[in-house]
Amino acid sequence: MFGIVRPCTHRLTDGLKTEWMAHLCGLCLALRADHGQFARVVTNYDGLIVSVLTEAQTGVTEAGRRKAGPCALRAMRTAPVARGEGARLAAAVSLVLASAKVRDHVADRDGLLARRPVAAAARRVARSWDKAGARTGRDLGFDTAVLVDAVDRQTGIEALAGPGTSLLAVTEPTETATAAAFAHTAVLAGRPGNAAPLAEAGRLFGRLAHLLDAVEDQAADTATGAWNPLTATGTSREEARRLADDALHGIRLALKDAEFADGKLAHVLLAHELRTSVDRAFGTTSCSHGTPGAGQGPVPGNPYAGPHGPVPGNPYGGDNPYGGDNPYGGDNPYGGSGPYGGGGPMGPGGPMGPGGLPPQFGGGAPQAPKPRGFLAGCAMFTWLFCTCQICCAKKYEGPWSRKKREGCCYDCDCGDGGCSGCDCGDCGCDCCCCPCDGC
Numbered sequence: 001m002f003g004i005v006r007p008c009t010h011r012l013t014d015g016l017k018t019e020w021m022a023h024l025c026g027l028c029l030a031l032r033a034d035h036g037q038f039a040r041v042v043t044n045y046d047g048l049i050v051s052v053l054t055e056a057q058t059g060v061t062e063a064g065r066r067k068a069g070p071c072a073l074r075a076m077r078t079a080p081v082a083r084g085e086g087a088r089l090a091a092a093v094s095l096v097l098a099s100a101k102v103r104d105h106v107a108d109r110d111g112l113l114a115r116r117p118v119a120a121a122a123r124r125v126a127r128s129w130d131k132a133g134a135r136t137g138r139d140l141g142f143d144t145a146v147l148v149d150a151v152d153r154q155t156g157i158e159a160l161a162g163p164g165t166s167l168l169a170v171t172e173p174t175e176t177a178t179a180a181a182f183a184h185t186a187v188l189a190g191r192p193g194n195a196a197p198l199a200e201a202g203r204l205f206g207r208l209a210h211l212l213d214a215v216e217d218q219a220a221d222t223a224t225g226a227w228n229p230l231t232a233t234g235t236s237r238e239e240a241r242r243l244a245d246d247a248l249h250g251i252r253l254a255l256k257d258a259e260f261a262d263g264k265l266a267h268v269l270l271a272h273e274l275r276t277s278v279d280r281a282f283g284t285t286s287c288s289h290g291t292p293g294a295g296q297g298p299v300p301g302n303p304y305a306g307p308h309g310p311v312p313g314n315p316y317g318g319d320n321p322y323g324g325d326n327p328y329g330g331d332n333p334y335g336g337s338g339p340y341g342g343g344g345p346m347g348p349g350g351p352m353g354p355g356g357l358p359p360q361f362g363g364g365a366p367q368a369p370k371p372r373g374f375l376a377g378c379a380m381f382t383w384l385f386c387t388c389q390i391c392c393a394k395k396y397e398g399p400w401s402r403k404k405r406e407g408c409c410y411d412c413d414c415g416d417g418g419c420s421g422c423d424c425g426d427c428g429c430d431c432c433c434c435p436c437d438g439c
Contacts, residue, residue: 003044003045003046003047003209004045004046004208004209004212004213004274004277004281005045005046005049005269005270005273005274005277006045006273006277007020007268007269007273007276008276011272011273011276012268016264016265016268018079018080019052019060019265020048020052020265020269021074021079022065022079022080022081022082023048023051023052023055023082023087023090023265024043024045024048025068025071025074025079025081025082026048026051026081026082026083026087026090027043027047027048027051027082027087027090027091027094028040028043029068029081029083029087030083030087030088030090030091031043031091031094031095034088034091034132034136035091035095035129035132035136038125039091039095039129039132041098041378041381041382042094042095042097042098042129043094044094046209047090047091047093047094047097048090049090049205049266049269049270050086050089050090050093050181050182050185051082051086051087051089051090052086052265052266052269053086053182053185053198053266054084054085054086054089054185054188054189055082055086055262056260056261056262056263056265056266057185057186057189057190057191057194057258057259057260057261058189058190058261059261059262060262063084064082064083064084064086065080065081065082065083066080066081066083067079067080067081068080068081085140085188086185086188086189088136088139088140089136089137089140089142089181089184089185089188091133091136092132092133092134092136092137092140092142092144093133093144093147093181094133095129095130095132095133095136096129096130096133096134096137096144096147096148097147097151097177098129099125099126099127099129099130099133100126100147100148100151101374102122102123102125102126102129102374103123103126103151104155105122105373105374106119106122106123106126106374107155110371110372110373110374111370111371111372111373111374111376111377112372112373112374112375112376113373113374113375114373118373118375121375122373122374122375130144130148133147140184140188141184141187141188142180142181142184142187146176146177146180147177147180147181150173150174150176150177151173151177153173154173154174157169157170157172157173158170158227158229158232161229161232161233162232162233163232163233163234164233164234165232165233166233167211167229167230167233167235167239167240167243168207168243170210170229170232170233171206171207171210171211171229174206174207174209174210175202175203175204175206175207175210176203176206177206178202178203178205178206178209179199179200179202179203179206180199180202181202182198182199182201182202182205183195183196183198183199183202185198186198186258191258191259193259194258194259196257197254197255197257197258198254198258200250200254201250201251201254201255201258201270204247204248204250204251204254205247205251205270205274207243207247208244208247208248208251208274208277208278210229211229211240211243211244211247212244212277212278212281214228214229214230214240215230215237215240215281215282216281217401218230218231220401220403224370237282241278241282244278244281244282245278248271248274248275248278251270251271251274252270252271255267255270255271369397369402370402371400371401371402372399372400372402374400377399377400378399380397380399380400381399381400384396384399
């Protein structure tokens with residue numbers, strides 16, 4: 001439940017980094033204050049955007065901040081954190097959507113949830129989160145039923161989807177839910193004129209969230225036989241990228257139509273960091289301020305590289321002869337993150353690697369690890385979060401999906417100088433909030 005907007009803190013100025021952490025901690029503490037300690041496991045990066053948008057319209061006020069006590073995730077430091085209606089709305093939305101995810105895992109009988117006692121306990125947790133989110137929503141004038149209805153419709157839409165079905169028909173419920181949440185921030189901020197543009201930004205944000213999740217999970221879903229929107233509808237990655245780029249452009253236009261008291265952080269997250277998230281999902285970059293190279297998008301002068309991925313007709317299928325952007329990744333015959341790592345024949349789990357045997361001796365193709373159930377995933381999430389592996393580990397295993405991930409700030413080579421990767425001019429936003437001087 002980390003979300004698609006995962007900004008590398010090296011790309012944020014000190015002021016924006018402090019603001020981002022204030023909203024992240026504010027969401028976590030709002031969940032604890034209104035719904036108990038266990039509810040904090042649904043803290044996610046995308047949920048805090050609701051809090052960011054609310055404050056962007058009202059401006060930072062003294063009443064909107066409080067000093068929080070020491071926390072292990074802040075290296076036992078105190079810090080100013082966001083509080084108020086924006087943080088509470090973010091908490092309510094996060095709870096309801098997390099409840100839907102739990103019910104989905106129960107329906108799929110994932111992991112421990114295949115056992116009736118565990119599934120029954122998970123259902124009780126989901127019901128309590130539904131009620132808690134609805135209660136907070138009522139206090140704020142927000143009807144969470146629109147979120148529940150969107151999630152319920154998603155299952156039926158997926159069951160009917162097939163080759164030729166529009167991908168946008170599959171993403172519609174997610175778009176509707178996020179549009180409602182974004183639009184209500186205008187109500188909380190007392191800026192009703194912002195409701196329409198923020199609803200549009202939310203709709204496109206929901207589309208992106210669904211698209212990027214489908215793109216990142218497609219290979220794993222194919223290996224396990226799980227349902228995936230791209231595979232089910234026969235949508236190519238090129239078409240998915242086109243839809244993602246259109247959504248990015250639409251979000252920027254919508255933000256320009258809204259009035260903000262201080263929209264710097266909202267702009268950085270929803271314009272620049274979303275672009276980075278899209279590039280990361282499609283394998284075209286890893287850090288907008290890093291030097292182009294392996295894993296960081298097209299290399300200048302590469303005749304087969306395009307600005308948004310492979311050029312049609314590229315005989316190599318990517319930015320290098322082994323596909324993808326990493327000379328040892330993607331379609332590299334050795335697989336994984338190194339010439340002998342990952343899913344390669346000599347890597348762990350491979351037929352010739354540790355724990356594997358050649359097929360003629362009874363070995364087989366490596367199997368993707370089964371996802372953890374909800375409760376086991378929550379326990380692993382708590383461990384990863386409290387040990388800071390999510391931020392700093394070279395590699396860690398996703399708490400629910402069990403896919404290998406890299407800590408968001410591990411070995412980041414973002415530089416402080418220059419403006420490589422800063423595309424403020426492309427969107428005409430007159431952006432002075434970018435870390436680069438002179439943008």
